Amino acid sequence: MVALPKNGVIMKIEIKNAKLSDGSSQDVLIENGLIVAALSGAADVSIDGSRYLVTPALIDPHAHLRVPGQEEKETLETGLMAAVAGGYGSVVSMPNTSPAVDEPELVQKLIRDAEALGLARLFPSAALTRGREGKLLSDAAALKAAGAVMLTDDGGTNEDAGVLRRGLEYAHALGLVVSVHAEDASLRGDGVINEGHTSEHLGLPGNPVAAEAARIARDLEICALTGSRLHVQHLSSARGLALVREAKTRGLPVTCEVAPHHLTLTDTLFASERFYCDPVLKVAPPLRSQSDCLALLEGLRDGTVDCIGTDHAPHTTAEKQRDMLEAPFGIANIEITFPLLYTRFVETGKLELSKLLELMTSGATNMLGWTAPTLEIGSVADIAIFDLNTTKTVDSKTFKTKARFDSPWQGEALRGWAVCTIVRGKIAFDSR
Amino acid sequence: MKHLLDFQGWSKGSLENVLETAKVMSDVLDRPVKKVPALQGFTICNVFFENSTRTRLSFELAARRMSADVLTFTSATSSTTKGESLQDTISTLEQMRVDCFIVRHGASGAAHSVNKFTKAKVVNAGDGRRAHPTQALLDAFTLQQRFGSLEGLEIAIVGDVRHSRVARSNAELLPKLGAKVRLCAPATLLPRELEADGVTLTTNLKEAVSGAHAVMALRLQLERMNTGYLPSLEEYRATYQVNSKTMKHARENALIMHPGPMNRDLEIEGDLADHNKSVILEQVRNGVPVRMAVLYHLLVGKS
Structure with a gap:
């Protein structure tokens, strides 16, 4: 572990023989926050890149950092530290905080406070409606000017279709994407897990796939009606995915993301010995069936899914130890998302490494309408370095996030752990 | 254990x-x-x-x-x-x-x-x-006391199956002991997924009760009306109440059961609960x- 340089110190970093995702090797030189052709002097830090995978740092289009107001669950420091520990250089935060991020001052403060930490870059999304109540639009132009990169009432479900329509139109004119937590609240009811064989046998209130599919169908109609950019968050079901796929073939300006838990976990785990009615698996939308997992994986391969969003959702251990009805929804996963998906899908040949990296980097920038990150000369030096060979087991007790409740993947042996994350040309995380 | x-x-x-x-x-x-x-x-x-x-x-x-x-x-x-x-x-x-x-x-x-x-x-x-589980065991015990064995018995369980742990435990236990269970409820209160070996589902009360050795009525929570599971108490009573008319379709010596506490004259006809075929107090004992x-x-x- 090298000492982390203080903020503001100009660093010259060289990554010798960096192994890239396409198998090729090159030296990556960093100075003044940029990737350069040659350093002006001796490197302060030299990294042997031949042992590692070197890539533009990951970008998470969907994480809950809980600030302001829920600092018992996560702080900017712990959340962004967890992000860089997972190889993320940028995070889009969700506005379902207390208060909701629906005012420009809140956006500015988040950005300012995050900058001071020198960890991952923070790009706040702001509430589409005031207080995320789904009724009155928030001041989108001012929020954008303050630095908000997306509008969403995530967690809330935009029950009023008319409001969502106006919000989409308004945001689109500003060049902002609107993202939706697509679940029909009345069909979801009091559901705490996927509705199906497991929920009925466990006597737990079920949340059917139809709640997600029906809401996606509605929102796609509004997308078609308005021609506005719509992003479907944390898509969980084969049926929901099929709707987005069909909409894309029609040319609608829709994108979607998938979360790691929906790709790797199923509702049947709730009936297993280890996770019997265990709220550590309680998440919204809920974990679905194996066939949904397979369909989502196919969606990654065929391009229907645009990006991986972690939906990192920290809570306190005490909250997640409540019973199935009372415990809050959410899984903390940002620091293991890459190793998890690398080990489960790339190592097993189910997904190309380059495709996974695309889903975790340029997928998000494309969705946001930004240029894709590269390792070319002149690019900003946001870089992640992964060790694809060393096996480490998941242990939530060692997480940087405050949310150290049992991980659903606790004890799973993974490869692809981040060893170094460089943000703005500075080392923000280093476990070498 | x-x-x-x-x-x-x-x-x-x-x-x-x-x-x-x-x-x-x-x-x-x-x-x-x-x-x-x-x-x-x-x-x-x-x-x-x-x-x-x-x-x-x-x-x-x-x-x-x-x-x-x-x-x-x-x-x-x-x-x-x-x-x-x-x-x-x-x-x-x-x-x-x-x-x-x-x-x-x-x-x-x-x-x-x-x-x-x-x-x-x-x-x-x-x-x-x-x-x-102990409720299901005491139900099984009560049936065994009356019939000697549960082998081949047909048991109708009628009412709010969806919200009932009694129904789920009986559907788990009674087939293990050789009985057949028929769960009966309005469609909104009858999860299809509960169908299993020895457990059949029906929304038709007459079908559920026909040939049954015992008919168990489940308590109906009155809040089900407000949450949209049922149109009205009147309709529930007319369609799913276990009463003397229902029992005509069951076996002649069929038992009447209820896990308690009862809503008399809602899920079960008041007089039927006191009938000599009723084992409701025996269940408690x-x-x-x-x-x-x-x-x-x-x-x-x-x-």
Whole structure:
């Protein structure tokens, strides 16, 4: 572990023989926050890149950092530290905080406070409606000017279709994407897990796939009606995915993301010995069936899914130890998302490494309408370095996030752990 | 066994053993001195996070009849609203050298959680809508007393199946003992996924009851009307009430059962509950020896 340089110190970093995702090797030189052709002097830090995978740092289009107001669950420091520990250089935060991020001052403060930490870059999304109540639009132009990169009432479900329509139109004119937590609240009811064989046998209130599919169908109609950019968050079901796929073939300006838990976990785990009615698996939308997992994986391969969003959702251990009805929804996963998906899908040949990296980097920038990150000369030096060979087991007790409740993947042996994350040309995380 | 959370891991033989022991206990309770020293020195703790005077009293009495010391912890609100977790509650009580926890909780899986938190034995006295195994055992015991064996019996269970742990536990237990279960409810209250070996579903009351050896009515929570599961009480009564007309389709000597507490003249015709074919009070009485048998098997049983 090298000492982390203080903020503001100009660093010259060289990554010798960096192994890239396409198998090729090159030296990556960093100075003044940029990737350069040659350093002006001796490197302060030299990294042997031949042992590692070197890539533009990951970008998470969907994480809950809980600030302001829920600092018992996560702080900017712990959340962004967890992000860089997972190889993320940028995070889009969700506005379902207390208060909701629906005012420009809140956006500015988040950005300012995050900058001071020198960890991952923070790009706040702001509430589409005031207080995320789904009724009155928030001041989108001012929020954008303050630095908000997306509008969403995530967690809330935009029950009023008319409001969502106006919000989409308004945001689109500003060049902002609107993202939706697509679940029909009345069909979801009091559901705490996927509705199906497991929920009925466990006597737990079920949340059917139809709640997600029906809401996606509605929102796609509004997308078609308005021609506005719509992003479907944390898509969980084969049926929901099929709707987005069909909409894309029609040319609608829709994108979607998938979360790691929906790709790797199923509702049947709730009936297993280890996770019997265990709220550590309680998440919204809920974990679905194996066939949904397979369909989502196919969606990654065929391009229907645009990006991986972690939906990192920290809570306190005490909250997640409540019973199935009372415990809050959410899984903390940002620091293991890459190793998890690398080990489960790339190592097993189910997904190309380059495709996974695309889903975790340029997928998000494309969705946001930004240029894709590269390792070319002149690019900003946001870089992640992964060790694809060393096996480490998941242990939530060692997480940087405050949310150290049992991980659903606790004890799973993974490869692809981040060893170094460089943000703005500075080392923000280093476990070498 | 370490616990009775549901019937997972309980073989037909071991369940029959419990019912056999219950018979012995039942005989004990018919004596003038209704107490045995079987659990002397053991401490049994009722931990009830849901109001249930009847089940709690039945367990308390079962423990006392076997000379165990009994503690009772009740909390109408869940412990978390007081800031204490279920684990904290159980760890605290365990320090008082409890040998067995009897747990009632509003959420599925709570008894499993308690079992993880403690080395003591655990009996599930009802967790959410999921399971209420001693109720199912006392139903099986009652049927066995009347019919000698459950082999080949056809049992209709009528009412709010969706929200009923009694229905789920009976659907798990009775087929293990050789009976066939027919679950009957309006479609909104009848999860299709509960269909299984020995368990069929129907929305037609006549079909459910036809040829049945016993008809069990389930309690209907009045709040189901406000949450849109049912159009009206009148319609429910007209379509699903277990009454003398219903019983004409059952076998001639068919038993009338109800886990209590009853809404008289709603899910069950008031007079039918008092009919000589009704074993509703017998079910209550059998609760004590059956729970004695369960505690006995868990605390001093060989395996």
